[in-house]
Amino acid sequence: MKFMYTKTLFVGIAILMIGSLICVTVGCCVTVGCDHTVEILDICCLNTTAGWFYNDTGWDYYSGDVYTPLFHLLDVTDELGYYAFCIDFEVPVEKGDIFNASVYPATPTCRNNSIGYILNNWIIDCVHCDNVSAGQSAVWYFAYIDETFCGGCSTQYNHTATPGGLGWESNWIPNCSAHPEACDMIDASINQSVPYNIAITPGTGSYTKGEPVELEATVAYCLGVVGAPVTVIFETTNGVFENGSASFENDTVGGIARAHLTCNADTATVTARIKDFKWFEIVDPIGCNVIDYQPTIRITTIFDDAAFNFGSAPLTCTCDLCVNMTGWWRNNGTFNQNLTTPIQAAVNNANASETICVQNGTYTENVVVNKSNLTIRSANGSAVTIVESTAWDEHVVSIIDQTGVTLDGFTLRGAIGEDEDVAGLYLENATECNISDIIITDITDEIAAYGIWLVNSNDNRFNVTTVSDIMGYWDAIGIAVVDDSYNNTFSANTSVSFIAAGELACGIYVGTLEGGSAANNWFSARTVVSDITMLYSEWGTNALGIWLAGGASNNTFSGTTSVANITAVYYACGIGLGNLLDEDAEEYSNDNEFVSSTAISNVTAIAWEGQAVGIGLADAHGNTFASDHRIYALNSYDQAIGIFLRESNGNSFINGSISNLTADSYTIGVELYESDNNTLSCFEIRDNMVGILLEGFMSLSTYNRIIGNVLINNSGEVEGGPAIPATGIHVNQASAYNEIHENCFFANEPQASDEGWSNNWDGNYWDDYNTPPGPYVIEGVGSKDYHPLLCCLQESATECASDVKGFEIKYNLTITVYRCDNNQIIRITDGSKTVLIQVLDHNFTCAEVVDLLKGLELANFATLPELVLVTYTDSLVANVSFWRSALSSNPDLVVEHLELITGNGSFSRPESNCTSAGDDDNCTDERIIVGVTELAKLVQSYGLAPLWYGLIAVSRENSTNVTYQRRMVEGWETLLLVAFGELLEPPTGIFAENVAAVDVVTAFGSPDMWEDGLPYNFIQLGNETSNLSIVFTYPAGTKTVSFEPELIFESLPVNKFKTVLEVSAGKHWWSKPEFDHVHFANESGNLTATFDNATLIITYDEDLIFNSLPDRKFGESLEAGGGHYWWSEPSFDTVHFTNDSGDLTVIFGDANLTVTYDEDLIF
Structure with a gap:
């Protein structure tokens, strides 16, 4: 049909x-x-x-x-x-x-x-x-x-x-051998070959424990060709692992899935099976759209098994012991499995002085180094070798009561504290340890957390140290060197960042923590501290980048130092020294030094009453900040202060800048509060309300030296703070005897104000000074700069006028200075110095300047002082000779401004043919000779009278009205010494040596200089010196004081000298004595001292007893003594008398002197 x-x-x-x-x-x-x-x-x-x-x-x-x-x-x-x-x-x-x-x-x-x-x-x-x-x-x-x-x-x-029932997916186990036509049909229907078998190669065998075995799982497909990739699941037993897992998946490549398995057991089995996969899904047959209830057909349960035997093979180790994440071993030794604490197990089994090498991995354990001279080194550095804490309230790594431990190349992390303080690396009573390539991170504690914590640990060395992410509920410190820790060195680079705490966050802390000091520690390379901050957005009371706290002394930061991003609620400070947070503490921070450049930025205090400080000192003395300190971007609601000193004396700050300070109340560049004898020089301080503040309250701020600073645009309204005017420099009513010189004032409103007394302002530059030659008047109580400068001498400001002339000789080797008449060596410098020579015209001959440079001390200066030579109109000139001690190379010799010399000036470069000093034949070319017949007059005139940058020396033949003009600025005491009579800077003194008759020495000074006491320590008169007079000249008049050869103790004006003179034996009558004390008994009678080198006799009367001795002549109460000198320091400490002991006689073996102590003389 x-x-x-x-x-x-x-x-x-x-x-x-x-x-x-x-x-x-x-x-x-x-x-x-x-x-x-x-x-x-x-x-x-x-x-x-x-x-x-x-x-x-x-x-x-x-x-x-x-x-x-x-x-x-x-x-x-x-x-x-x-x-x-x-x-x-x-x-x-x-x-x-x-x-x-x-x-x-x-x-x-x-x-x-x-x-x-x-x-x-x-x-x-x-x-x-x-x-x-x-x-x-x-x-x-x-x-x-x-x-x-x-x-x-x-x-x-x-x-x-x-279909339609529970889990109605079809699970098919294909068998292409039985029904190849079916498999072909499946292949054709899904456009890929379907797997139906898997086989493991090798299927059996014997292997070494701990060594990887490579397996291949080959997948067979229905068409006999490579099909689509599938996933193979490997399941293992008895300690077989790949990447630490006993079950893992690998995809096929070219029909083969591979696995690398490691086993530490004697036998193991492996099963490889194809992971279940969908053959196809059911969708709407018309539109081919997936619907939720439709099922799939899966291919499942394709697998193969393999079995292996594993034995132990000899293991190699290039160190004494080796460690991996599963255990440790020695070279050619057995493997010692330890899956929990393999590093600690190796430490426990190591001998002193052995080396442990640790392979890559993350080791979850806490390590206690319990042996001295042990080296623990990672194989490939800190980035891939990690020790992570697993226990609460324990340090990641501890070195306690050990010496000579080396720890190299690890990341230490993850310590967590709840009831105890914890650290990434903890050293207690550890000495001579070497710590290199260490990263410490992620340390947290509910009390205090530390990155590195040294307690009572000395002579340890740290090389390349990185600390970050330290968080403490109360305190957090990146690096703590505390409590009797000395001579520790942090070399290479040291980095500390992201430290956060609720009470105190600090990058680097050196000093007392629980008790004991911390001294002579050294940060020798670059040190970077950043992001020291609050624990939460509004909780973090205090934060400091670097804190040399109470108990810290003689610590040095010689590398460049950077401190940035310091944030706190109340007190934020870049670098702090002393008792900043506890005014009642009795520990001090003294003689610490920051040698290289320092940069401090972004320091912020967020509270209304907060204070942001760049460098802060409290009860800190003798500390030095030597070079290039940049302080900027300080921010606070209340106060921002670049450098702040409280009750701190003898500190020095050289070269730096302070700028970009913001605060609602006031900003101050530098504040010295109740602090004495500090030096601040070569700073540029700009755009603050107050540039520099010298302030006393219960105590004075005195004898501070403010030298060579540039103050720019310090002005504005001070709100909410103390009653201080906005100005360039302000000295309050409780500040006195401060020296303020060579500073440059630009656009400050007002330039300065002084409410104290006896502060010396002479020799500063004022950009609004317009009344030469009169003084510049300081606002306040009427202080004046009697000799204002006509140009700013600081490089960072304006250049001086062209009429300030001279030439400069720079010579980078050893310098020897000779007399010009007989080539006698006078002084030798230590090289690498600069001498500035300014030439003035006078009619003197060489004979008149034979000892021109006598007493010039040039050695061991950071830079040489300026030197003014007196020259003359004839052709014979004084020789300034620089004798080279290293003859193998030519020196780097520079002569500047030679064109400023008029007349027949000449200059000769030294050659290398000189072998000894004073050898005229061989050393002629070894000298730098400046010869002129007619010189320009180079006189700097500031104020009422000329001031010189150097000195004018004269001859012994010129015996009347000799003038010594010397610039008098306290603190320049190391400038020059000169022959025949001179006036020196304090605290050196006045010398008149071997001059037949020098009648008058004149110098400039303020009206109260003599009445308040000469700022000299001693006066020395030569053996043949007659009367010496000193005439001080100043705008208010003159003052003359004479000294006679027969001047003895009682007649000395004791209130005129800071240190009263003592009798001496030797060339100088009034020099420091060669013995310490003179002892008199109550009835000892008269004593006559005759000096061999002089004709002076000083007599001590028997009535001069202890109580009548001039108190200021001797340092201590006198006691009997023995030795080469009769009156030298005694060789016993005390002599005790009882009421009935009778007399005691002491006979000195080196002399015929007998001193008797009466029984009535009791202590």
């Missing part, structure tokens, strides 16, 4: 199993015209027609009294092996019927899903099979209809899927 397509299309293949008969329906998934001829080959049901079909209402199942045809495609036009048929299923068919149908290849997605839909919606049991999916069977035999289905069934195809 023939029929034409008239009505309905349906998709797929359906097979109805009745007994052993097969019923088939075929359809297509789209409506098209029927253009192929289809023949009914066979009828598998005699009286019943059943099958799935697609009509207008969707898929439906039909069974009726019609025959179900088995179709055969007559004309195949392609080789895809899958087709869709379009027929009218409502018409019964018989064998041999031929009709037209639409036959074409379906798209992969549509055809696969169409098949899948039918497969999962039809199950009929075979007679000879156990619950085999008819849908799967149909697909197996799609292209092979003539083969009877059930004839190939066997129990190995145990498929149990039941």
